[in-house]
Amino acid sequence: MLEREKVLRDPVHDHIYIQHQVILDLINTKEFQRLRRIKQLGTTSSTFHGAEHSRFSHSVGVYEITRRICDLFERNYPSKEPSDGLWDDSERLVALCAALLHDVGHGAYSHTFEHIFSTNHEEMTQKIITDQSTEINAVLREVSPAFPEKVASVINKTYSNPQVVQMISSKLDADRMDYLLRDSYFTGTHYGTFDLTRILRVMRPYEGGIVFDKTGMHAVEDYIISRFQMYQQIYFHPVSRSMEVILSHLLKRAKDLYLKNELEDGFAKNYLEPFFNEEFTLGDYLRLDDGVLNTCFESWRYSKDRILRDFAIRFLDRHPLKSMLYDSKTASISLDNLKELVSNCGYNADYYTGTNNSFDLPYKYDKANIKLLEKNGDLVELSNVSALVGALTNKSLGDERFFFPKEMLEEESQSEIFKCYYDEFLKHIKNDRII
Template sequence: MAPITVLHPQVLPMEKVLRDPIHNYIYIQHQVILDLINTKEFQRLRRIKQLGTTSYTFHGAEHSRFSHSVGVYEITRKICDLFQRNYPTQNSNDGLWDDHERLVALCAALLHDVGHGAYSHTFEHIFHTNHEQMTQQIITSPETEVNHVLRQVSDDFPAQVASVIAKTYPNQQVVQMISSQIDADRMDYLLRDSYFTGTKYGNFDLTRILRVMRPYQGGIAFNFSGMHAVEDYIVSRFQMYQQVYFHPVSRSMEVILSSLLKRAKDLYEMDQLPHDFAYETLKPFFDNQFSLKQYLKLDDGVLNTCFSIWSECDDHILKDLARRFLNRKPLKSAKVNDDTRSLLPTLRNLIAEAGFDPYYYAATNDSFDLPYDSYNPSSKKPQTQIELMQTDGSLIELSTVSTLVKAISGKITGDERFFFPREMLAKGNQLEIFTPVYQQFEKYLHNDRLIFPK
């Protein structure tokens, strides 16, 4: 690997900028940040969509993990500037901002998503990878250009940056900039995803929120005077999940993608997957024995090439699923709940009678989100609650003073859906066996206890 030169001092003699539709300019002021952006591991993020299959619903959502990552860096840079300007530390015990933490915060912000795989969460589910663990591995592995750049700061600097991702870094102010209920990551993806999906749900007053953020001994709080800006952010996040992230068509395409990868994996295990580019590319993942180098070779485009090859293969299920995914042929869906779940075996049987293998063509998918919750250390994944700082310096948790946030605090939103082939609703199908099956299937869907599909 060719060495990457890091100039000293770490601050560039003249800052560089990236034009950005969300932040206007992204300011690069440190050589290490510029060098990290130019590593092959970070450039790979250009080839991974930020929103995965959502572009099948909102056609403008073609933005990448790269653009999001530099956006998170820029918000973090602004936070550091505001903290240093307004809350600089005077002694080691005052709980204010120590600007020596700036570089580790900026690097962690920039690299927080570098470990995402092709099609992100669906790929993780099938092949049991974890993007946060992969991010830490990329940062700490001597095989990567990212690690080489970070080690130019100091030998232990990669471990420091990785500990921010792992949330074990000693200074919680740095951790909460990147990972909390209101952090640079979430603030950028709400604004960016809203912009590129052509929606307005994710808009909130970023400038105001940054102005009211402040460090304290336990992390980051918000001045009480900024409560309404924080409320606006919480509501925006709530709406984006309901209207964009949980959209039934996007989830349908995720189900097809999941079934497509499952079918390929099943064929591989039966030694029936053709020995071609797709086979050689995914073999390490089918065997669950992949190296970091093999993982980093994957991106959305590589997987799409695999799908294109499979769209012409002999296996009719793999071929059909590949064509459905590539050509945007989503499944239909109906909401289910505890009262209607008992109908699903019957619906699966009808799908099988119609000629579709329900293992690949029928699925339940649930998407749930907790818009906001006060800290609960006994929960499976305890979240950092949002603290408001009053004029006397005391802290008060957001939902105790905001009736708006209290109304949605602790309330899980979302739904569970049953996905099935669109053909099950194709009236006029000429197959003799299909007409009675279709009529029976539709009768169940029109049952008063089921919500008719969208």
């Protein structure tokens, strides 16, 4: 324990209290500091300009919620004897370290980068924790030689104590609670707000993990609805998804050029070559952050390759593609025709068109369900007693979109080739479905 706790000011939680030397040392490692340079919401800041917050701020937020849970459990439900299903506070340090480090393996523009280069942030998180070359691993080994593996096992959900695992990874965990509140705050919206204090007050440990007093059911319902709204209104926003498509196709073009030995030498090639070859090391991975990728894109703004240059400009200067909703009927009838029309107008349809489907289950009925504790000690599953949650259970909600160049919709000031296909293009789309 620190002789005197450190305090970080935070716009979401007001204060974040650092009470253990190991937590302070982990925060000060180069691998954790790298998270300051990775946006929490990737391309979402192209739509909601305030969403510039980082994986760093989210990670310390998850730590803080986990610390509060441990405090409440120790105060109200301390273990009296082994196997009584209550909270053993000797688990506190592994829970706090896992909470702090749960996202340390996220890469630059993480989810889009993962798709193109076949990386996995959860696997990278565990590697950063367990690899003896990292500063994080060295700090954790100061606790005990086996401590890094214990922390990693919480991340991969194999740790022996389900209470610790569920604090950080479950349907209602510290990770989700922080990112909903934090993302709502920084996007300037209110969709993700819910009563965090009430939820923490009704949480309690039991032998199988964590349950919630039934008296707090409405606070849990509010959380479920908040998560649903954030996905539909923020995370699935079509303009943010358009910028993801541009980013994905930009990286794909660079990789395709490299594999044909046509990518120009320079900063970008130096940093990304290990990923193009799919032979990257942990050190290669940790060199990348959003700023490094943005510098690569800035260099490609002047590329000799027309497609790479155009997509770099579209991404950096925020020129999103347009999109239209489609479903199984629309896809079978018109998408191929739309791609052909885009191609006829001089665009390479492999890069200038794309599809994106974004669906979410607000609440899935499975063995990881949220359980409520009744006064008589019985456990009931949330969707069985909440009509509100029951109405959302197992409902996959979202949409599918087809992306194409905005120029396809601009009738004025277009070349003759565009004018030839303008009316035909519009036949295949419905204007009320375009964003």
